[in-house]
Amino acid sequence: MTGLWMAGLAAVGGVDLAVAQPAPVQALLQQQQRIEWRDQFDTTMRSLQAMESSFPTLSPDTASHVEHAIQRYSAIVQQGGWPMVTSSRKAMKLGVREEHVVSLRRRLMASGDLEQTAGLSDTFDSYVDAGVRRFQLRHGLSPDGVVGKSTLVALNVPADVRLSQLETNLVRLRSMSGFLGDRYVMVNIPAAEIEAVENGRVRSRHTAVVGKIDRQTPILNSSIYELNFNPYWTVPVSIIRKDLIPKMNEDPAYLDKNRIRIFDWKGNELAWQQIDWSTDEATQYQFRQEPGEINSLGSVRINFHNTHQVYLHDTPSKSLFGSDYRFHSSGCVRVQNVRELITWLLSSTTPDWDRARVDETIRAGTREDVKLKSKIPIYMAYVTAWATAEGVVHFREDIYNRDGLLMSEATAGINLQ
Known part of the structure; x- marks a missing residue:
């Protein structure tokens, strides 16, 4: 595997494995070993683990790492880029034998995901499987080794587009290359990922769910100042209008089922029958969901100053974290794993709070607000391409089309039945 890694370095500055995604790697480690790959599985897993990094996405050195990646991707473009990959089936995976595997091998070799000497067989063998997993990890996809629709789209983004992504993000990263604080939280919106950083090292990474395309998570810099345990959720006006009113027209019992109460702005409670749901009258009132297992904010809300009325929070919908596409919020x-994050937030600023107290407070189900004794910076950034100190390169989908390089499925070469 050392030879494979060095070949990747020579090609594009390294293959971006699980450097910023320990959760997918851990899932892969727990996966049952396949009989066809028994000889290579342990070696590959050790290689993936060895590539995990504690360096944050935003660091004083990230811009220089991207500059090196730009040089390498420029060379790939000058050499003609990489081939398109197509398939005659819904997915290519281990054991498949067809002519399209040859173009897949060429594609993985061009980006350094597959050793240059791996050959051009039409069999999807264990080496191709490993190369696909590495490619998936560095593109934020589930590392299942299966070339399905999402992986095929990512494979067929042209090299010159990836180069433009690196150049575009270099500007963004340079603007944030200064001192960000001894301790800070960074939300990378396109990656749907959160980093808790302390003294230049990542203490924990967290999978996130961020805003839909039509309800985008804003880019901002602020400071975390408060945690709300077992919070109420006050429904924003935009959600009352877009979601709650239509749902009440479909099912008048919706509020009762979701433990949502209605108040006027003097604190008087109203019954749902007092509101004309055929109009926008409901937007004139306050809708508050009680704490509990079905509360939309889950067990805790993390507050920071901003004009967009957004915050970080837990959720009862844990299944969304397992998806490649995590753009579902408003x-x-x-x-x-929000408890790990809030324990870290409290650890140095409010030391009388430890994990045991956090767990007990959530278990008790009682409302409690905790002000941090020292505010912690939070950066909500939009980074779709970056490189690490290890020389590995990450790409993420430009979900909000801020790179100006939006790819359609047609131009991405989709050819799946």
């Missing part, structure tokens, strides 16, 4: 950011 602008706020949902956090996987």
